[in-house]
Structures are given as C-alpha cells and as structure tokens.
Amino acid sequence: MQFNIIRTDHYTLFQLKEKNLNSLLAPELKSEFVVIRNNGDQNLILDLEEVEYIDSSGLSAILTANRLWKDFGHFILINIKHEPIERLIKISRLETILSIYPSLEDALQEELIEE
Numbered sequence: 001m002q003f004n005i006i007r008t009d010h011y012t013l014f015q016l017k018e019k020n021l022n023s024l025l026a027p028e029l030k031s032e033f034v035v036i037r038n039n040g041d042q043n044l045i046l047d048l049e050e051v052e053y054i055d056s057s058g059l060s061a062i063l064t065a066n067r068l069w070k071d072f073g074h075f076i077l078i079n080i081k082h083e084p085i086e087r088l089i090k091i092s093r094l095e096t097i098l099s100i101y102p103s104l105e106d107a108l109q110e111e112l113i114e115e
Helices: 026-037 056-069 083-091 106-111
Strands: 005-008 013-015 041-047 073-080 099-101
Touching: 005 083, 013 026, 013 073, 026 041, 026 056, 041 106, 056 073, 099 106
Parallel strands: 013 041, 041 073, 073 099
Antiparallel strands: 005 013
C-alpha cells in the first residue's frame, strides 16, 4: 500500500496513494489506523484525492477509523474527487456520520483543529 503520513502538532494527515481502496488494501489500512491511534495522534485526516474506487471492505476501514477516533479526537475525510465514492457514501448514508470536507483548509477551519 502506498501512502504518505504528515504529522503536525495538531493533526496527522494520511494521504492514501492508491486508486482502489478494496479488500486487498483494507486490512493493511486498518492496521495503519490502529498504529496511528495507539501513537496518541488525536486528529486524523484521511486524504482520498487519488482514490477512484472504494468497495465495502474499504468503507469498513474508513468506519474503523471513525470508531477509533470517536470520543478521542477528530477523524476527517478530505478531497473526495470521484463520483463513485461520493455515490457510495450517499447510498450508505454515511455523510451523516462522517466528517467530510472538500479540502484540508476547509477541514481545519470547520473542525476547530488548530494549525
């Protein structure tokens, strides 16, 4: 799995560098989320700019992160650029559960995460 992690004093940005978030990548992604959470990183921002497709396993990984950060800090999705992903989130009605923003700047402003 290809990704970049950028840590600041106030948040961790996880940039997934894959076109597909599917059953092949989801277990490893979940493991990375657990490591980040156990590291004490209070706010995780998942950048999906390069992701074009997510299956149910990928969605499960995202929901795992959402649960890991519930009552601990913030879990935020940014840069959803592809229609199939937007459609999946709407069909699943997850836009009411997940914090989703068009950009990092929007997320930082709206979620009250200090820069």
